[in-house]
Amino acid sequence: MSINEKIKDLVLEWDTEGLKSFCQSNLKSNTATASNLLKMIGEVMKYVGDQFEDEEIFLPELIGSAETVKAVIDEVLDPAIRAAGEEKETMGKVVIGTVESDVHSIGKDLVGSFLFSNGFEVYNLGVEVTADQFISKAEEVGADVIGLSSLLTMSMDFQKQVIEELKNRGLRQKYKVIVGGSPTSEDWAEQIGADGWADDAIEAVELIKRIMNEEVKNT
Numbered sequence: 001m002s003i004n005e006k007i008k009d010l011v012l013e014w015d016t017e018g019l020k021s022f023c024q025s026n027l028k029s030n031t032a033t034a035s036n037l038l039k040m041i042g043e044v045m046k047y048v049g050d051q052f053e054d055e056e057i058f059l060p061e062l063i064g065s066a067e068t069v070k071a072v073i074d075e076v077l078d079p080a081i082r083a084a085g086e087e088k089e090t091m092g093k094v095v096i097g098t099v100e101s102d103v104h105s106i107g108k109d110l111v112g113s114f115l116f117s118n119g120f121e122v123y124n125l126g127v128e129v130t131a132d133q134f135i136s137k138a139e140e141v142g143a144d145v146i147g148l149s150s151l152l153t154m155s156m157d158f159q160k161q162v163i164e165e166l167k168n169r170g171l172r173q174k175y176k177v178i179v180g181g182s183p184t185s186e187d188w189a190e191q192i193g194a195d196g197w198a199d200d201a202i203e204a205v206e207l208i209k210r211i212m213n214e215e216v217k218n219t
């Protein structure tokens with residue numbers, strides 16, 4: 001069985017410990033670098049995402065695979081990349097969080113994990129994040145994208161507030177702002193002047209790739 005096939009099996013079985021030790025043994029025997037393994041894992045996550053979009057698998061399976069991958073990246077591959085001084089190719093920097101007054105974290109964490117496993121540098125600020133916290137972090141890390149999650153109808157206005165605050169500070173053009181969460185929609189995103197909206201974690205990855213690509217074309 002090839003390395004790719006073995007990784008795919010372990011991710012689909014949510015075998016976190018198995019995937020950790022498989023990656024560790026490949027790193028030890030130099031059969032693959034951490035970046036190679038990360039790329040292979042990314043391909044598997046793309047497959048898992050397609051399966052979810054086609055309704056071949058459902059949310060629990062999606063979460064199981066995402067959590068397995070996140071743990072292996074956090075605990076094995078990221079430290080290995082840092083230790084080897086290898087540059088992890090970054091697709092872009094994303095600051096993400098759930099807006100003020102809202103404690104729902106699962107969907108936003110899933111979006112963060114998917115972005116991370118697709119090569120983005122993710123700064124997950126947690127829940128009940130204020131406009132000032134989003135903007136300060138984006139400024140601090142030189143983010144490309146700010147992702148705002150809202151699961152409550154009553155917290156949606158805080159997404160708008162972040163965009164207004166960016167405008168007040170003369171920073172609106174500096175960042176792409178995307179919104180998501182079950183009460184939000186494409187129309188809502190347009191209404192508040194966001195750069196995009198996505199229905200789920202898979203679409204969020206595609207959305208960010210698309211808007212960052214447009215950015216490159218426009219510069």
Ligand code: B12
Pocket residue numbers: 101102103104105106107108110111147148149150151152153154178179180181182183197198199200201202204
């Ligand atoms: C779990 C849950 C909770 C948990 C949260 C635990 C946690 N750590 O997250 C707890 C029990 C704490 C909770 C509390 C409350 N909840 Co609640 N909760 C839910 C529930 C059942 C599931 C949410 C969830 O995790 N879904 C699974 C994830 C994977 O899906 P998701 O969040 O939609 O995220 C996906 C997309 O939306 C998108 N996405 C999400 N964020 C982002 C961000 C970006 C940038 C992008 C691009 C995409 C994106 O991608 C994600 C992945 O595919 C929902 C009902 C439901 N079916 O949604 C109610 C629900 C959201 N809760 C609700 C309510 C009312 C509350 C409470 C006010 C209840 C109360 N009276 O105390 C409190 C809120 C407290 C607060 N201040 O926030 C309502 C909201 C109604 C509304 N529209 O306003 C819901 C819809 C239930 C209902 N039908 O009434 N809740």
